[in-house]
Every structure is written in structure tokens, then in C-alpha cells.
Amino acid sequence: MRPVIATSAASIPEPNWAQRLWKEIKANKAAYFFLAPYAILFFLFTVLPVLIAIGLSFTHYNMLQPPKWIGYQNYLRLFLSDDVFLIAVKNTFVFAIITGPLSYFACFVFAWLINDLQPRIRAVLTLMLYAPSISGSMFMIWTVMFSGDAYGYINGTLLKFGIIDEPIQFLTDPQWMMPVVIIVVLWMSLGTSFLAFIAGLQGVDSELYEAAAVDGVRNRWQELVFITLPQMKGYLMFGAIMSITNSFAAAAQIIPLVGFPSTDYAGHTIVTHLIDYGNVRFEMGYASAIAVILFVAMVGTQRLVQRLLNSLDS
Amino acid sequence: MIRRLIWTHKPTRSLGGNLLVLLFILAGACFSVLPLIYAVSNAFKPLDELFIWPPRFFVRNPTLDNFIDLLVLMAGSWIPFSRYVLNTVLISVLGTAGHVILASMAAYALSKHKFPGANLFFSMVILSLMFARQVTAIPNYLIMSRLGWVDTYLAIILPAWAMSLGLFLMKQFMDAMIHDSLLESARIEGASEWVLFWRVVMPNVRPGWLTLIILAFQSLWNETGGQFIYSEQLKTLPYALNQILAAGIARAGVGAAVGVVLMIVPITVFVVNQSRVIETMGAAGIK
Incomplete structure (x- = not known):
């Protein structure tokens, strides 16, 4: 048209x-x-x-009786009388602040760096880097590696070399839970955005690079700043949003790793809290209120990141 | 000479930098792959090696016992196992195809046409990515039962057609890869919007939809259908294999085999598509 x-x-x-x-x-x-x-x-x-x-989210709804309107009671309860929710909020932010930016940068940096390699080598390395996110439930291998008894690969090795005297309870000790979960999630982080960046880089006109070299761009960093990043703007926004949603909504890997509920709620996030109320206690109204709060947090973060990306642009 | 084998020619790269970068990439690749090799090698371990101390990374006496056990368990299932496989293939293929086509069409409209409501619609798609799926499950179930789609594949395939991811991804690709001048010249030659979409737009965003096929296929392949599918003969492969794993530690070896089996098809789809994504560079000339 x-x-x-x-x-x-x-x-x-x-x-x-x-x-x-x-x-x-x-x-x-x-x-x-x-x-x-x-x-x-x-x-x-x-x-x-x-x-x-x-x-x-403005009702009391136990899925058996029809929902009953209770106004903003759910929200009041969330912030005023639900201690576990506040722990979950704290954990979610810690988790998101670490895994969000790191996974975002990892996706872009690896996609950008392998773009210099010959297609065949690039294909092999892409497969190796992407494999964890295509492996489905195979991340459960980490429960074997981090297993709390001497049969766990990491504990077994540390014991063998006499570095520790007794196995570390990686998956049940509150001190260790978050670091372990973060390692596993980062391991799986080269996913959707990584592939989008690789495909996006394919589309950057190679003549632009040649012209830039003639115009005096000397090294890969100048080329990155003057050509690649501006050309990739749309994809970068895409990747940022995917990182935000993934890092705020993580639960799929956390629950199988550290259990549900985890010791002292050390691995409890907003989404596991939501699952607790929605799928275990059948308080759908309350669970929905949690989802709305999470939504607001994500939208706020996204706005912030967008402003950041736009200011980098100018 | 060797340099040519590894790197594409770029005037702005130094050899030292290139070597450092390669080292960095290899380190990342090892971190990615080692746990998987451990997992795959577990699938070939006999029982006495699975529970040995100190644990071994590689298998000493590889055996196919775990896969044979898995086959025996499959053969003993109530519904012929091939049915589960067929179900999952059906869902994955139909779901992926529909999603790629519908999302690309919508992305074309949003990317290359300015019309009332376009921006509003696009921000709704992005916002929807940020709403936790766990709470929309119940409303979704109510909608499906109102439509009478519970226990049919419609309840899984049709929502998959309108996933947010594909539209977002395809729009970014069309924004970046299709120049308006290209469309204008085709319009002047009298191409209809339909022809334009299939003959001009889609061929030019090939890396985009090849990537989307990988992503959509992978998520549908892992679909358990738990929420909507109740008839045993309609259940999916991941569901059936998870049932086998429910027996716990006694099936640790079989569990490792299940992981390997489930991974084969998505990996194949990935390898086929990704190599074509990279090829597009050679044929470059995206004009």
C-alpha cells in the first residue's frame, strides 16, 4: 500500500x-x-x-468458588504482610542485576567475535556455544556436578585433592545457592539473542566495512563503535528486552536446581513465589497480583534500558 | 595461508588481536560444551561407573545398556511409542510453520506500513513478553474450554502461531534488512503486496526466519502439553519420556539416555538452519 x-x-x-x-x-x-x-x-x-x-489480581479467587472482588487488598498484603515476598523481590533483583547484563553482553560479544571467522569454523563454534540452550533438560547435569555428596563431580574432585575435608552443600546451603544458580543460568544464556545477533550481523552490508576501512577506521573497536553498533540498533533493543524478561522471570532452572521451596528461601524469586501461590495454594488472585508487580518492574527496567541505549546513540 | 583458513579478510584486524579473540572464544566454547560432554558420556556409562568414587568425567567401558533399557521401557508402554514421536513431530512442524508465516506477515505490516494502531499493537506485543505465563495459564484454560479446544492440538498449535517472540524478531529483521527503495521499485513494476511479501521481503530476511525456525521448533519440541492434553494417545514425547524418569535414581542411566535422545532433533534442525544463515553472507548482496 x-x-x-x-x-x-x-x-x-x-x-x-x-x-x-x-x-x-x-x-x-x-x-x-x-x-x-x-x-x-x-x-x-x-x-x-x-x-x-x-x-x-483485585479478587480473591481459589479456582473453586467464583472470584470475589476485594479491591487492592492483594497488593497491600504483598507489601505489608508477606515477608517471603520481600525476600523474593530481593533475590530477583540480585539475580537479574547479575545475569541480565552479563548474558546480554555475552550474547553480543560472542556473536560479534565469531563473525570474523570463516563460515565453517564459525558454524562449529556457534553450535558449541549455543548447545547448552538447546539441550532441554540436560542442564540437570549440573545437579550431578554440584551434588552435595562425595559423588558430585566438583565435591569429589575437591575431596580427592584434599582442598576440602567435607562436601560442600552447593544446592542446599543458602550461601551457595544463588552463585550456583547464576553459573548455570549464565551457562545457558547464549540463546535467542545470541542467534538473533549472529543473523543480524550477517545482514550488515560488507561494503560499509570496506568503506570505513578506506575512511580511516583502524581497528576492530572503532569499527564496532562507528559501524557495527549503529547498524545493530534494532537487534540490540531486542536482545535487551529478551535479557530483561529472562532474568526477571527465571524459575524454570531455579526450581529443579535448588528445590522448591529452597532452604531459607535463598533461591526464592518472584516467579517461584507466584508459582507457590498459583499452583500450590490455589490463590489465583494473589498470584495474579504478584504477576502484575513483576510486570511493572520489568516495564520500568525496560524503559530505563531503552533510555540508556538511546543516550548511547547520541 | 593458515590465516585465510581461520579468519575472513578484514583490513581492520591485527593478527595478535585475532589470536587473543580466538582464545577467548575457545574458552567460552569449552565452558559451554564440557558439562554436555559429561552428560552425554553419562548416557554411555554402565551402572557401576555412574556411581563411582571419585566420579569420572569420561566413560571407560562405554555401553549401550542405557539406550537398550530405554527401548525396552518404550516397547512396554501402553500406547505405541511411535505415537508420542508422531505427536511431537506434528505439533512442532505445524506450530513452527504457522508461526513463521503469520508472524512474518504481521511483522511486514508493522515494519513497512504506517497505519493507525501499528505502534500500539507493536508495544502490546513487547509488553506481553513481560507478563508471567504462570498466571495466564488459568484464563487461557478457560478460553480453550469455552472454544471446546481442550484435549485437542488446536489448544497448543494456534497459540503457538501467535507467540510474541516471532513478530518481535521478524520486525527487527525487516526494519534492518529491507530498504524502502527496494519495495518502491517493486511496486512501480506493479507487484501486489502479496507478491512483494513472498518474492521480495521474505527472501531478503532469510537469516531472520531461518533463526526463527530454530527457536520456534525448539520450544515446541519440548512442549509437554500437560495443561491441555489429557488423552494418552495425544500426549507428546517429552511428556512420555518424563514419565520414564519419574522412577527416580534407579533410572539415572536411562535418564541420561533420554536427554541425549530428546536433543538429537533440535540439534539437527539447528545445524541445518544455522549453516544456511551463515551461507547467506557468501551470497551477500542484500540489496
Whole structure:
């Protein structure tokens, strides 16, 4: 569809905004046709459930009786009388502040660095780096490596060389839980964004690099700053959002590693708290309120990161 | 000469820097792969080696016992095991294909057309990524049961078609890789939007949808269907294999074998697609 030309709208005598909107919609008929199949399914299976969940966050709902409206009681309870929630918030932020930026940088740095290599070598290294995130439940191998008894690979090795006298309870000692979880999650972090960056770098016009070299760009760092990063802006935003959602919503790896609930709630995050109330205690209203808080936290962080990325740009 | 074998030619690179970078990448690759090698080698360990002290990294006397045990367990299952495999293949292929096509079409509309509601819709897609799935599970179930789709694959495949990830990803690719001038010249030659989408847009964002196929396939391949699928003959492969693992430590060896078996297909899809992503560079000329 051709873009609407301003003069065609002006030729009609003073159309009101509704008519103008309708005209613009009609002019973009094709775009709506392209969007419609996806949009219908998206509204039905994503937007509608989210709206219902937000509604439920203002109710008491045990999934047996119909939801009962209780206003903002759930939110009050979350912040005023739920000590475990505050622990979960703290853990989530610690976890997110470490794994979010680190995984983001790792995804970009590795994608950028292997881009210099010949295709065949690059393919092999991409497979090696990406393998952990494609390995499904294989990350459970870390429970064997970090196992608390002498059969655990790490404890076994440390014992053998006499570095420690008794096995360290990596997965149940509150002191060790978070570091172990962070290591495992970082191990799996070269995933979606990593592949997106690799594919995005393929699309940067190689003539740009050649022209830059002629124009006096001397080393890889200058090239990164002047050519690669500006060309990759859209992908960088994509990667940032994926890192935020992954690091704030981590639970899929945490629960199998340190158990649920974990000792002293040392591995408890907002999402495990949410699972506790939603799937164990069947307090769906309360669980929904937790989800809304998490959502607000993520959106806030995303805004912050976006502003940061934009300021880097200028 | 050797230099040419490893690196592509770039005038702005020093040999020393290149070597340092290569070392760094290799270190990362080792950290990634070693635990997996340990896991895979566990799958070939006889029982006495699995529980040995001090633990061994590599297998000494490799055996296929764990895989044979797995086959025996599969053969004894209530529903023929091939049915689970077929179910998972069906979900993964249909789900991935539909998602790639619908998400690309929508991304094309959002990326290359300015129309009322476009920005609003796109921010809704991004925001939806940030809402915890665990609480939308119940509303989703209510919607599915209202539609009468519970215990059918519609409940799994259709939502997969409209996952947020694909639209977000494809839009970024189209923003970066398709120039408006390219579309304009095709329009002047009289191409319809439909032809434009399939003949001009999609071929030019090949790295994008090849990547999306990897990601979508992988997530659908691991789908257990737990929430919506109740009939045993409709259950998926990961579900059935998890059942086998539920027996606990007695099946530690079989468990390792299960991990290997489940990983084979996504790895194959990855290798095939990723090598083609990298090839596009050679054929570059993205114009």
C-alpha cells in the first residue's frame, strides 16, 4: 500500500478526525489484512488472558468458588504482610542485576567475535556455544556436578585433592545457592539473542566495512563503535528486552536446581513465589497480583534500558 | 595461508588481536560444551561407573545398556511409542510453520506500513513478553474450554502461531534488512503486496526466519502439553519420556539416555538452519 498522501485528505472539505481516520484505515487495507491472522490469535490467547489475570489480581479467587472482588487488598498484603515476598523481590533483583547484563553482553560479544571467522569454523563454534540452550533438560547435569555428596563431580574432585575435608552443600546451603544458580543460568544464556545477533550481523552490508576501512577506521573497536553498533540498533533493543524478561522471570532452572521451596528461601524469586501461590495454594488472585508487580518492574527496567541505549546513540 | 583458513579478510584486524579473540572464544566454547560432554558420556556409562568414587568425567567401558533399557521401557508402554514421536513431530512442524508465516506477515505490516494502531499493537506485543505465563495459564484454560479446544492440538498449535517472540524478531529483521527503495521499485513494476511479501521481503530476511525456525521448533519440541492434553494417545514425547524418569535414581542411566535422545532433533534442525544463515553472507548482496 502506498503511504497516504496528505494532499488527498486536504482536498475533501474539512473532514473531521473520524473521517480522516477511516480514510487512513481504508488506504492501509492491505496492512490490516497482513496483520489480521496474527492479531486475532494474539488477542485471543495473549491479550485476553493477561487482561483477565489483571482483573483477577483485585479478587480473591481459589479456582473453586467464583472470584470475589476485594479491591487492592492483594497488593497491600504483598507489601505489608508477606515477608517471603520481600525476600523474593530481593533475590530477583540480585539475580537479574547479575545475569541480565552479563548474558546480554555475552550474547553480543560472542556473536560479534565469531563473525570474523570463516563460515565453517564459525558454524562449529556457534553450535558449541549455543548447545547448552538447546539441550532441554540436560542442564540437570549440573545437579550431578554440584551434588552435595562425595559423588558430585566438583565435591569429589575437591575431596580427592584434599582442598576440602567435607562436601560442600552447593544446592542446599543458602550461601551457595544463588552463585550456583547464576553459573548455570549464565551457562545457558547464549540463546535467542545470541542467534538473533549472529543473523543480524550477517545482514550488515560488507561494503560499509570496506568503506570505513578506506575512511580511516583502524581497528576492530572503532569499527564496532562507528559501524557495527549503529547498524545493530534494532537487534540490540531486542536482545535487551529478551535479557530483561529472562532474568526477571527465571524459575524454570531455579526450581529443579535448588528445590522448591529452597532452604531459607535463598533461591526464592518472584516467579517461584507466584508459582507457590498459583499452583500450590490455589490463590489465583494473589498470584495474579504478584504477576502484575513483576510486570511493572520489568516495564520500568525496560524503559530505563531503552533510555540508556538511546543516550548511547547520541 | 593458515590465516585465510581461520579468519575472513578484514583490513581492520591485527593478527595478535585475532589470536587473543580466538582464545577467548575457545574458552567460552569449552565452558559451554564440557558439562554436555559429561552428560552425554553419562548416557554411555554402565551402572557401576555412574556411581563411582571419585566420579569420572569420561566413560571407560562405554555401553549401550542405557539406550537398550530405554527401548525396552518404550516397547512396554501402553500406547505405541511411535505415537508420542508422531505427536511431537506434528505439533512442532505445524506450530513452527504457522508461526513463521503469520508472524512474518504481521511483522511486514508493522515494519513497512504506517497505519493507525501499528505502534500500539507493536508495544502490546513487547509488553506481553513481560507478563508471567504462570498466571495466564488459568484464563487461557478457560478460553480453550469455552472454544471446546481442550484435549485437542488446536489448544497448543494456534497459540503457538501467535507467540510474541516471532513478530518481535521478524520486525527487527525487516526494519534492518529491507530498504524502502527496494519495495518502491517493486511496486512501480506493479507487484501486489502479496507478491512483494513472498518474492521480495521474505527472501531478503532469510537469516531472520531461518533463526526463527530454530527457536520456534525448539520450544515446541519440548512442549509437554500437560495443561491441555489429557488423552494418552495425544500426549507428546517429552511428556512420555518424563514419565520414564519419574522412577527416580534407579533410572539415572536411562535418564541420561533420554536427554541425549530428546536433543538429537533440535540439534539437527539447528545445524541445518544455522549453516544456511551463515551461507547467506557468501551470497551477500542484500540489496
